[in-house]
Amino acid sequence: MSLARQILNGDIRAASRLMRDIDDRIPSAMDALKELYPKTGNAYIIGITGPPGSGKSTLVDKMVDFFRKEGKTVGIVAVDPTSPFTGGAILGDRIRMQRHATDEGVFIRSLATRGCLGGLSRSTQDIVNVMDAMGKDIILVETVGVGQDEVEIVNTAHTSIVVLIPGLGDDIQAIKAGIIEIGDLFVINKCDREGTEKVERDLRMVLEMGRKREDGWEPAIFKTEAIQGKGIFELVYGIYRHKQAMEQGQALQKKLRERAKATFLEVLESEVMSRFIQKIEKDGGWETILEGLTKRETDPYSLAEKMMIEELKSH
Amino acid sequence: MSLARQILNGDIRAASRLMRDIDDRIPSAMDALKELYPKTGNAYIIGITGPPGSGKSTLVDKMVDFFRKEGKTVGIVAVDPTSPFTGGAILGDRIRMQRHATDEGVFIRSLATRGCLGGLSRSTQDIVNVMDAMGKDIILVETVGVGQDEVEIVNTAHTSIVVLIPGLGDDIQAIKAGIIEIGDLFVINKCDREGTEKVERDLRMVLEMGRKREDGWEPAIFKTEAIQGKGIFELVYGIYRHKQAMEQGQALQKKLRERAKATFLEVLESEVMSRFIQKIEKDGGWETILEGLTKRETDPYSLAEKMMIEELKSH
Numbered sequence: 001m002s003l004a005r006q007i008l009n010g011d012i013r014a015a016s017r018l019m020r021d022i023d024d025r026i027p028s029a030m031d032a033l034k035e036l037y038p039k040t041g042n043a044y045i046i047g048i049t050g051p052p053g054s055g056k057s058t059l060v061d062k063m064v065d066f067f068r069k070e071g072k073t074v075g076i077v078a079v080d081p082t083s084p085f086t087g088g089a090i091l092g093d094r095i096r097m098q099r100h101a102t103d104e105g106v107f108i109r110s111l112a113t114r115g116c117l118g119g120l121s122r123s124t125q126d127i128v129n130v131m132d133a134m135g136k137d138i139i140l141v142e143t144v145g146v147g148q149d150e151v152e153i154v155n156t157a158h159t160s161i162v163v164l165i166p167g168l169g170d171d172i173q174a175i176k177a178g179i180i181e182i183g184d185l186f187v188i189n190k191c192d193r194e195g196t197e198k199v200e201r202d203l204r205m206v207l208e209m210g211r212k213r214e215d216g217w218e219p220a221i222f223k224t225e226a227i228q229g230k231g232i233f234e235l236v237y238g239i240y241r242h243k244q245a246m247e248q249g250q251a252l253q254k255k256l257r258e259r260a261k262a263t264f265l266e267v268l269e270s271e272v273m274s275r276f277i278q279k280i281e282k283d284g285g286w287e288t289i290l291e292g293l294t295k296r297e298t299d300p301y302s303l304a305e306k307m308m309i310e311e312l313k314s315h
Numbered sequence: 316m317s318l319a320r321q322i323l324n325g326d327i328r329a330a331s332r333l334m335r336d337i338d339d340r341i342p343s344a345m346d347a348l349k350e351l352y353p354k355t356g357n358a359y360i361i362g363i364t365g366p367p368g369s370g371k372s373t374l375v376d377k378m379v380d381f382f383r384k385e386g387k388t389v390g391i392v393a394v395d396p397t398s399p400f401t402g403g404a405i406l407g408d409r410i411r412m413q414r415h416a417t418d419e420g421v422f423i424r425s426l427a428t429r430g431c432l433g434g435l436s437r438s439t440q441d442i443v444n445v446m447d448a449m450g451k452d453i454i455l456v457e458t459v460g461v462g463q464d465e466v467e468i469v470n471t472a473h474t475s476i477v478v479l480i481p482g483l484g485d486d487i488q489a490i491k492a493g494i495i496e497i498g499d500l501f502v503i504n505k506c507d508r509e510g511t512e513k514v515e516r517d518l519r520m521v522l523e524m525g526r527k528r529e530d531g532w533e534p535a536i537f538k539t540e541a542i543q544g545k546g547i548f549e550l551v552y553g554i555y556r557h558k559q560a561m562e563q564g565q566a567l568q569k570k571l572r573e574r575a576k577a578t579f580l581e582v583l584e585s586e587v588m589s590r591f592i593q594k595i596e597k598d599g600g601w602e603t604i605l606e607g608l609t610k611r612e613t614d615p616y617s618l619a620e621k622m623m624i625e626e627l628k629s630h
Contacts, residue, residue, distance in 0.1 A: 030616050030620070033614070033616045034614050034616045034617050037611065037614030037615070037616065038611045038614070040611070041609075041611060253609075256609050257605045257608075257609055260605055260608035260609050260615065261601065261604075261605055261608075263608075263615040264604070264608060264615035264618060264619060265588070267615050267616055267619040268588075268591060268619040268622060268623065269584065269588055271619050271620065271623055272587055272588075272591070272623055272627070273580070273583070273584055273587075275623065275627060276583060276587070286572075286576060289576075289579070290572040290575055290576055293572075293575035293576075293578075293579060294356075294568075294571050294572055294575050296352065296353045296355070296356060299348070299349050299352030299353065300352070300575065300578045300579035300582050301345050301348045301349045301352065301582055302349050303579060304579060304582040304583040304586050305345070305586065307583060308583065308586055308587055308590065310628075311627055311628055312587075312590060312626055312627060312628070313625075313626055313627070313628055
């Protein structure tokens with residue numbers, strides 16, 4: 001029986017195996033992903049991003065409680081760029097999240113950065129697709145959101161949540177460009193701390209100043225204290241409200257298309273690039289190329305163009 | 316006279332124009348970059364990364380003072396991912412840095428994320444190459460380092476500096492993987508704050524536990540208080556020491572090759588992908604593709620493979 005078939009039959013270990021293969025970029029993973037794709041499209045994907053230490057994992061943990069009480073199955077993808085700045089928070093909170101690990105209705109997968117090709121965003125899309133095909137009702141993608149990749153990851157979710165905390169910076173004005181575009185919902189976590197009102201006021205002002213969103217949705221702001229579970233119900237309700245609003249207009253359809261496009265481009269990019277790299281390695285490797293580049297006998301721009309012309313058919 | 320020629324003749328406005336073209340991905344920028352590349356390879360590139368609010372820009376500002384006093388010309392690339400979490404720090408510090416803007420020996424360029432193709436890393440490489448060809452002795456690349464792209468940017472510098480601050484997280488253990496690989500020098504900035512000793516102790520332990528670096532370099536730790544200029548001399552001296560050590564062994568050669576490879580791959584990737592996208596748009600656009608994907612009549616994996624086979628020559 002194919003790996004994909006096993007996964008569709010509910011084999012958890014097969015799912016874990018495929019996810020490892022995706023991580024390691026084993027070529028056969030593509031076959032399984034192809035077979036699984038027709039079974040995707042039923043999960044509701046929620047992206048959660050915020051700075052290190054903002055309590056994202058605790059929020060996720062509490063939201064999972066809610067979803068589980070409603071009988072929904074949940075997939076969690078915790079994207080953890082191997083970075084010097086994640087602090088201890090992610091690891092600690094991840095361990096805490098493990099209390100859901102004994103719950104069969106919850107599937108947790110951590111994803112770290114590996115190598116440079118394809119990247120985090122591709123792997124995340126693939127793993128979300130596996131969880132979707134597994135029949136998870138809700139998939140939560142948690143990421144430390146400062147890099148471009150991370151922002152893209154959250155951007156392809158159905159509902160994107162941006163987590164802030166009081167005392168982040170003096171001036172929220174500087175952040176308006178990014179904030180308005182990414183967040184459907186905003187959470188001010190650790191709202192028992194000083195500075196909550198200021199963050200909320202600033203955020204509200206920035207949101208009001210921003211241009212109207214095409215989909216007509218007005219981003220909502222929630223205040224939570226995740227450790228004590230404060231404000232989680234309102235947040236989950238907010239997600240449902242956003243989901244409903246999206247389903248009524250054209251917005252959900254648009255999101256689904258964007259998501260499909262992003263996945264397709266990611267796959268195309270990583271497949272094409274690994275073909276080019278294989279070609280280089282077969283043709284005598286990097287030695288000559290790097291020699292020529294470092295000695296300035298050629299330049300990377302001409303070389304890339306030349307290789308492209310040689311490899312691509314002209315129509 | 317070509318744009319590249321004008322730049323090589325010292326025309327600052329021509330350089331700014333090319334950098335704008337690079338940002339906007341104007342195809343003619345490639346010609347200028349090709350022409351400039353033979354004149355690159357003389358600048359010493361220093362990457363600086365750290366979390367938002369760690370005082371990177373102030374550090375850069377003070378380091379520039381030092382380099383300028385020694386008669387060196389400086390290029391600064393401030394990479395600013397359009398992100399909700401940069402806080403007010405970058406913008407504020409950037410304005411402060413403008414006091415060097417009237418100094419002809421300093422060229423400052425900010426880079427923000429735009430679109431999804433090619434990305435920040437490609438643009439940064441290109442702009443560093445322009446500054447290199449302009450004859451800048453030292454190029455400082457400053458980036459908020461949480462994302463994968465940002466880490467890659469810093470990784471291609473000759474000397475990589477990782478900035479930390481006291482009180483970042485409870486446990487520096489969690490960050491060891493990333494830290495050891497990226498940093499040649501570590502700076503604990505805001506070292507007059509409580510917790511400095513703990514960060515230093517933890518960092519030292521992590522560095523000692525890590526496997527020995529191939530190049531034999533032992534990462535050094537510096538304590539600074541950038542606003543008051545404390546510790547800057549030691550840091551700059553540390554950079555020179557690292558430069559010297561690199562030049563003696565094979566390490567510099569290796570870095571130069573890695574850098575050339577990274578630039579080449581970035582250029583290849585963005586050029587190839589824009590060719591594919593042009594092809595899709597010429598062939599009737601995204602409509603049919605996205606329709607098929609969202610209706611699950613096809614899947615992104617098969618579609619990417621099919622397109623690749625159609626477009627790539629087989630050898």
